[in-house]
Amino acid sequence: MTSSPLQDVVSRARRIVFFGGAGVSTASGIPDFRSGDGLYASEFEGLTPEMILSQSFFYLDPETFFRFYRRHMLHPEARPNAAHEKLYELEKADKLRGIVTQNIDGLHKVAGNRRVYEVHGSVHENYCMDCNAFFPMEKVLNSEGIPRCDRCGGVVKPWVVLYGEAPDKYTCMGACREISNADTLIVAGTSLSVEPAASFLGYFHGRTLAVVNAEPTPADARASLVVRGDVAEVMGALKL
Ligand code: NAD
Ligand code: ZN
Secondary structure, eight states: OOOOHHHHHHHHOSSEEEEEOGGGTGGGTOOOSSSTTSGGGSOBTTBOHHHHTBHHHHHHOHHHHHHHIIIIIOOTTOOOOHHHHHHHHHHHTTOEEEEEEOOOSOHHHHHTOSSEEETTEEEEEEEETTTOOEEOHHHHHTSOSSOBOTTTOOBEEEEEOOBTSOOOHHHHHHHHHHHHHOSEEEEESOOOOSTTGGGGGGGOOSSEEEEEESSOOTTGGGOSEEEESOHHHHHHTOOO
8 A cells, every 4th residue: 555645744753743723623513714614604693703703892792702602612512533533643652742723622632632732722711700710611501691600700701812812822832832843744724814823833944844724725835745635534544
């Protein structure tokens, strides 16, 4: 059997970092934003997802924010797919040094990976805006209207980075450090259109940049390898 170019890259690599986006989780049943059937193709009560998922909208109309958020951003039934599972195996085999993800679904952690940089936060972490008490996703999922803190009655806000908000500095620093130490960077399932995450790729100075995506991306021009395909299929087919 002939081996694929990505298989050759992975077999040779010693310090892989995986940089992913919403396309990594579409095979788990979570729609992305910018594909034809992604969330941006739809409107919600006359508003676009980009408008609703912004910091200013959160404060302006939290009721509508949470209605949208519960319906479209929470997927309690979603399970890790073949890409998440392969990345867990690669980390266990000490080939994968870290995952930098723009996803907020938490599926890399569910799959078992430990070195995960969730640069846009996670739906599994929610905090009271007044007393900072922590709440799991179920708190938001199972409440109505604006979720309130059991301790003090404050508004419970998901730890997800909204448009207009800055991502966590330490998460970003960790992500950039991993990327700068990698010999191989696999960029997958992302349109690379959200900053500052997309510019993290500039920290990579290793040997091989591989892009796995259904459509062209801005990183294709500088990649040593571009695989046009489904992330779950392509990653799932890799042998350790
Ligand atoms: P995006 O929607 O902008 O781009 C997704 C890219 O992945 C597209 O280029 C698309 O062609 C490709 N793609 C989709 N499914 C694929 C598949 N199965 N195989 C290969 N390629 C596939 O998403 P993005 O670049 O991650 O950026 C948008 C923002 O979306 C992020 O900030 C993220 O927080 C948020 N988001 C997250 C989730 C999630 O957590 N699962 C879901 C939707 C959006
Ligand atoms: Zn509180």
